[in-house]
Amino acid sequence: MKQKKLGVLGGMGPAATSLFFERVIENTVASKDQDHIDMVVLNHATIPDRTRAILEDNKEPFLQAVKKDFEIFEVAGIDNIAIPCNTSHYFIDEMQEMTSINIINMIEETVSFIRTQFGSNAKVGILATDGTINTGIYQEECHKYNMKAHIPNVHDQQKVMQTIYDFKADKPVDVYGFEQIIANLMENEKCDCVILGCTELSCIDISDHLRPYCVDAMQVLVNESIVLSGKKIKNRAVVSNKA
Template sequence: MKHFFSIIGGMGTIATESFVRMLNHRVKITKDQDYLNYILVNDAQVPDRTAYIKDHSKPNFFTALREDVLQQAQLKPDFFLMPCNTAHYCYDDLVKLTDVPFLHMMRIAVHKFITDYPQEKKIGLIATEGSIYDHLYEDEIKEVGREVELGGPEIQPMVTELIYSNIKEKGVVDGELYHRILRTMHDQYGCNVILLGCTELSLAQEKAPEHPYNVIDPQVILADVAIELELKIRAGMDPKTAIEKYLY
């Protein structure tokens, strides 16, 4: 297979399924051959990212991701992507394993925010406890000169319930809960734009999009970037040249 990329997924599986579905449905096609070539690594055994970030005595998820990246690197994909925000905690270590370009989901999403909403100085952030605890998105947002609003103490329990109790444990999206989170961030904390800092939240957006709030969905953004890059590469552009503009 020529001109393909590798998806390091399985964190969690339903969120990865959502990403792949989005990837396939956003490609403009007239025939089977118009779809993109990719290899999906759905490594469902990757240890919980939040558990390790908050407590280093827990299993280190980098070990599993390291094995996945090294295996895929032997196949020489055009680039890597990883549709899990929290797993970007070890992005820098993963990049060191290979010369294959590796998209950074979080940085791409943050730059999309400042491009689409240049007048907004603040963005609301909802994410896993791990991402919040280690300031993964917060650091990226502050790097581009914007402020982060996390909301009050009532926000994180609702977000955790939606991600873990609903989606990860039961495989369902509580649309009312998702909308309540967005409404609270907007009405109570003045967030005109809310960033969905977890792919389970991207799944919630896919399944329950009927709301009036502005969201930045990194999963959609990553899918669109992957499509753009792979079509350019398929047309003859060098992979490293194509991806350069997204290596912030």
């Protein structure tokens, strides 16, 4: 496949965008600079909050902000766009209508991976923002494959949101408490795997004994971005949240 340019619509949040960029470089088979993927990374940190846009039913400020980014990508000759933000994919149909450039659907790719790895009868735990949970985008995608989707109880969901926003605010993150939520989904709710459905959660280093059951949506997006750019993924590149 001919090498293609990748556009990265980032800033949601900046640390997650940085990690995505690093993972693309680390997981691309390359022996010299010229073997890597040409990327245009827009760290659009001032994009309106995606969860708030959904919960307040006010999508226009978000859509108007990203429209300008797509115009930049078109001028730059981008072939595929990666958006390392799960919640923003609620608007993917409307975003795709704004541009002729293919937007990689992280939600679809993640659930497709789970079906391949864990089977069509898998029970899938979903850890994500309130916005992502409330839209049901992961739940609906799981149901397409007849897989069971399970969301945390209210108390655990509050902890998930606290974890996400503590990380965004550069505050100490209760990693142990977050891991207990994962363990509960695996042991008590009998989930076969858990989706790390927020890119901030991809930045947290999960313990080795839990990592095999965590499907990191960002890593799925990284892998698909590499393949669609005409490059090969390193053998060591697995779907996990190991930073």
